[in-house]
Amino acid sequence: MTQIDSAFLIRFFRLASEQLEADRSYLCKLDGAIGDGDHGTSMALGFAAVVERLRRPLMPEPPTPDAILTEAAKAFLSEVGATVGPLYASAFLSGAKCLAAGPLETRQIGTLIRAFADGIRTRGKAETGDKTMLDVWYPAALAAENACGDGAALADILTAITEAATAGRDSTGPMIASRGRAARLNERSIGHIDPGAASAALILSVLPEVIL
Amino acid sequence: MQRFLNNPDDIVDETVAGFVRAHRDLVRLSPDNARVVVSQSAPQQGRVGIVTGGGSGHEPAFIGYTGRNLVDAVAVGELFSSPTAKSFHDAICAVDGGAGVAVLYGNYAGDNMNVKMARKMAKKDGIDVDTVVANDDVCSAPLAEREKRRGVAGEIFMWKIGGAKAASGASLPEVIGAAQKAIDNCRSIGVGLGPCTLPQVGHPNFEIEPGKMELGIGHHGEPGMRVEDLRTANEVADEMVKIVLDDHDLPDGTEVAVLVSGLGATPVNELYVLYDRIEQQIEARGLKVYRPFVGNYFTSLEMVGATLTVMALDDELKALLDHDAASPGLTT
Numbered sequence: 001m002t003q004i005d006s007a008f009l010i011r012f013f014r015l016a017s018e019q020l021e022a023d024r025s026y027l028c029k030l031d032g033a034i035g036d037g038d039h040g041t042s043m044a045l046g047f048a049a050v051v052e053r054l055r056r057p058l059m060p061e062p063p064t065p066d067a068i069l070t071e072a073a074k075a076f077l078s079e080v081g082a083t084v085g086p087l088y089a090s091a092f093l094s095g096a097k098c099l100a101a102g103p104l105e106t107r108q109i110g111t112l113i114r115a116f117a118d119g120i121r122t123r124g125k126a127e128t129g130d131k132t133m134l135d136v137w138y139p140a141a142l143a144a145e146n147a148c149g150d151g152a153a154l155a156d157i158l159t160a161i162t163e164a165a166t167a168g169r170d171s172t173g174p175m176i177a178s179r180g181r182a183a184r185l186n187e188r189s190i191g192h193i194d195p196g197a198a199s200a201a202l203i204l205s206v207l208p209e210v211i212l
Numbered sequence: 213m214q215r216f217l218n219n220p221d222d223i224v225d226e227t228v229a230g231f232v233r234a235h236r237d238l239v240r241l242s243p244d245n246a247r248v249v250v251s252q253s254a255p256q257q258g259r260v261g262i263v264t265g266g267g268s269g270h271e272p273a274f275i276g277y278t279g280r281n282l283v284d285a286v287a288v289g290e291l292f293s294s295p296t297a298k299s300f301h302d303a304i305c306a307v308d309g310g311a312g313v314a315v316l317y318g319n320y321a322g323d324n325m326n327v328k329m330a331r332k333m334a335k336k337d338g339i340d341v342d343t344v345v346a347n348d349d350v351c352s353a354p355l356a357e358r359e360k361r362r363g364v365a366g367e368i369f370m371w372k373i374g375g376a377k378a379a380s381g382a383s384l385p386e387v388i389g390a391a392q393k394a395i396d397n398c399r400s401i402g403v404g405l406g407p408c409t410l411p412q413v414g415h416p417n418f419e420i421e422p423g424k425m426e427l428g429i430g431h432h433g434e435p436g437m438r439v440e441d442l443r444t445a446n447e448v449a450d451e452m453v454k455i456v457l458d459d460h461d462l463p464d465g466t467e468v469a470v471l472v473s474g475l476g477a478t479p480v481n482e483l484y485v486l487y488d489r490i491e492q493q494i495e496a497r498g499l500k501v502y503r504p505f506v507g508n509y510f511t512s513l514e515m516v517g518a519t520l521t522v523m524a525l526d527d528e529l530k531a532l533l534d535h536d537a538a539s540p541g542l543t544t
Contacts, residue, residue, distance in 0.1 A: 028412075036292050036432075037413035041221075077329060081289045081296040086325035089297070123325055180321060186435065 001211050004112055005103035008210060009068045010054055015206040017047035023202055031195040034182040039195040042084050049079040065103055069096035083180055084196065087120050087133070094119025106211055107154060109161070110144025113204070117141050124179065131175035131182065131189065133196035136168040140204050158208045169193060169201040213409070213514060220411035224268045224290055231275055235540045238279040245302040247288040247295060249275045251539075254284035254307040260378040260387045261285070261307030263315045264371060265300055266323060267292040269410075270431065272541035273510040277368060279539025282375040283316075287330075291410050291513070292432050294322030300330030304341060312340035312384035316374050316391050318363025319347045342384055344391040346370050348398040348521065350459045351428025351437040364431050365473050365510040365521045366398030368542065369533070376535035390532060397524040399456045403448060404429035404436065406516030408476065427451065431475075431512050431519075445482065449489035452520045457497055462524050464498040469505070469533055471521040476511035478518055483507065486518055494522070503533060509541065 001008050020027070020043045027040030050072040054063075063071075073092040076085050098104075098115035117137035126132045128139075143164035147157040172194035180196070182189045218226065228249065232241045242248035255261055265287025266274045277283045284307035287295035304313045315331070317323050324345070331341045346363025353360035374391035382390070404426040407416035418433040420426055425448065428436030437455075442448075462468070472487045474480065487506045494501055502525055510519065525533065537544050 032413045032415070036410055036417065038290060038293060041412075077333075078296060078298040081299065081322060081326060082293040083322040083325060085294075085296050086322075086329050089329065124321070 002106050003103040004065065004099065004106055004109060006063050006065050006068055008103075008106070009065055012206065012210045013047060013050045013054060013072065015209055016203045017044070017051045019202050019206050020044045020047050020199060027195050027199050027202075030193055030198055034177065034185055034189050034192045035180070035195060038082070039084070039199065042080050042082055043199045046076050046080040046084065046088060049075040065099040066096040069093070069099065083124065087124050090119040090123035091116040092119070094122070107148050107157060109157065109207065109211075110141050110148055113137060113144055113161070114141035126179040129175065130179045131172045131177040131194045131197075132179050133194070133200040135172050135175070135194070136165050136197045136200035136204065139164040139168040155208075155212065158211060161204055161207060165201040165204040169197045172197045215411065217411055223411060224288065227268060227271065228275065228288055231271075231540070238539060239275070242285070242302060242306050244306070245299055247299045248285055248303045248306060249278050249288060250285045250303075250306045251278050251280065251283065253280045255309040257309045258311050258381075259309045260311045260382065260384050261304070261309060261313040262371065262375050262378055262387070263287070263300070263303045263307060263313055264317050264367070265289065265295045265303060265327075266318055266320070267294060269513045270510055272508070273368065276541030277371050277539050279537065281379040281535060281537040282539045282542065283371050284375075289322075291412070294320065294326050297326040297329035297333065300327050301333045304330060304334045304339060305337065308339045312342065314374055314378070314384060314387045314391060315341060315343045316367070316370050317343070317345065318367055319345045319359075319361060320363070340384055342388045344370060344374070344388055344395060346395045346398075348395060348400040349430060350399050350401050350455055352430060352434065355459055362430055362434070363395075364400045364402065365471055365519045366395055366400050366523065368471060368509055369398055369469060369521065369523045370395045372537065372542065372544070373529060373532045375537060376532035379535065379537075390528070394523060394529060397529065398521055399460045400519055400521040401427070401452050401455050402429045402431065402436070402475065402517060402519040403427055403452060404433070404475065404515060404517040405442065406477065407433060408513035408515040410513070425517075427455070429517060431510070433512070433515065445485045446489045449486045450493055452486075453490055453493040453497070456520055456522050457494070457499075460522070460524065462499060465500065467500045467502040467525045467530065468494065469503045469523045469525055470494065470501050471505040471509060471523075473507065473509040473519045473521075474511060475515035475517040475519065476508070477514040477516045480507060483518055486520075490520060502530060505542075
């Protein structure tokens with residue numbers, strides 16, 4: 001795919017949904033260690049709800065990319081509570097703004113990833129280093145932007161994203177949680193990978209399959 | 213521990229279904245949203261609606277305070293997990309009588325975000341929404357950072373006062389003002405003796421060793437101020453009163469409402485053992501207990517332990533506290 005357009009987004013949500021469903025119990029297990037054990041369920045349910053909505057004829061015809069992301073946000077607000085509901089809803093609304101003027105070139109995927117990250121940060125008031133999903137979203141955005149700026153091939157941009165996401169996920173292990181449910185554990189959260197970071201890495205991991 | 217369970221994933225839906233059946237004289241399920249419980253008396257034209265919401269597992273909170281002259285609608289979340297923004301929004305819409313809606317809820321990250329988004333959605337519908345965020349849990353942050361404190365059993369007083377004020381025909385700013393005053397006047401502390409387990413997780417989400425107690429524990433097992441050896445009921449009661457009243461500089465002779473709640477698995481008789489000492493200690497500090505409440509008002513699944521909430525009263529709060537109200541969890 002050369003453009004981040006409606007077809008891109010529909011495919012992205014479908015593949016991400018399948019990935020999250022496949023790794024649902026892994027995410028729940030991570031969350032059970034430092035949270036309430038429902039993160040895998042929340043994420044799988046939220047993305048499944050997005051896919052379901054995109055299947056139904058609710059959208060303006062033909063759906064614009066920003067309309068698809070707005071619909072995705074609505075799905076999260078309707079089906080997912082806790083903190084991930086509003087956080088991902090805000091990510092997608094921020095992404096919708098980013099695509100309001102029309103599709104982006106696929107090479108500019110970092111711009112959309114950054115928009116997602118900004119939406120999450122604005123809603124959750126967390127920063128990188130707080131042991132959250134932002135420790136994946138921001139490094140992935142930066143890696144994509146840098147690779148794109150360096151003139152890297154599309155496949156290499158995607159590799160940079162996946163590597164940064166994995167490293168970001170693993171970086172949350174030694175961190176002390178200061179946001180979200182794990183924050184109540186303070187130093188007891190050390191040694192556990194943040195489930196929100198793990199699900200963010202899973203979402204980003206489908207990009208090569210979406211694009212190539 | 214052995215439990216009464218079908219599929220753990222259905223526990224919230226089944227709880228709500230049974231609750232609505234059992235209390236159909238007072239409450240009903242929203243026809244639009246199976247996670248919104250609405251008072252049989254709401255909405256009322258020209259009257260401010262009272263909404264709250266929060267995670268399940270705290271029964272009778274939150275749903276149990278839906279009723280007459282109390283909470284008009286409750287957004288129901290998963291166990292220990294905030295309701296969706298849509299559920300808060302649907303609850304707001306269900307009780308809007310044209311005079312605005314007061315959302316009175318506890319200070320937790322998920323609830324803050326979901327209420328904020330629901331409020332934005334309601335604004336688009338032309339519904340005037342304002343909020344009060346409960347932050348009565350003394351041990352969850354220093355007094356200087358009260359805005360960081362969590363909301364616990366003081367929320368019940370906040371709902372009672374807000375609901376009574378709305379019933380008197382007050383405007384939205386007046387209802388918000390009264391509910392804010394109620395929670396500002398509340399201080400709470402929890403003491404945990406044993407942990408609780410989310411059925412889907414299957415293991416306790418924290419531990420309290422035998423012979424120990426956690427002073428200042430939160431409503432989901434948030435770490436307390438300190439872990440100590442478990443002492444006699446009287447000594448624990450003394451410590452709870454001290455922590456709560458030391459945080460609240462009340463003039464001699466102040467009248468207070470007192471709420472002692474079990475956390476789920478503590479026998480009610482032990483709550484009375486605590487209360488006997490608590491009232492004596494409060495009065496020994498020069499305060500006067502105007503109205504006590506003792507029982508399982510705000511629980512945390514099967515946590516062993518108890519909470520103490522003290523609300524300082526003035527004439528307005530006394531009248532609103534005594535105002536006629538009926539709900540499954542509280543009747544005055």
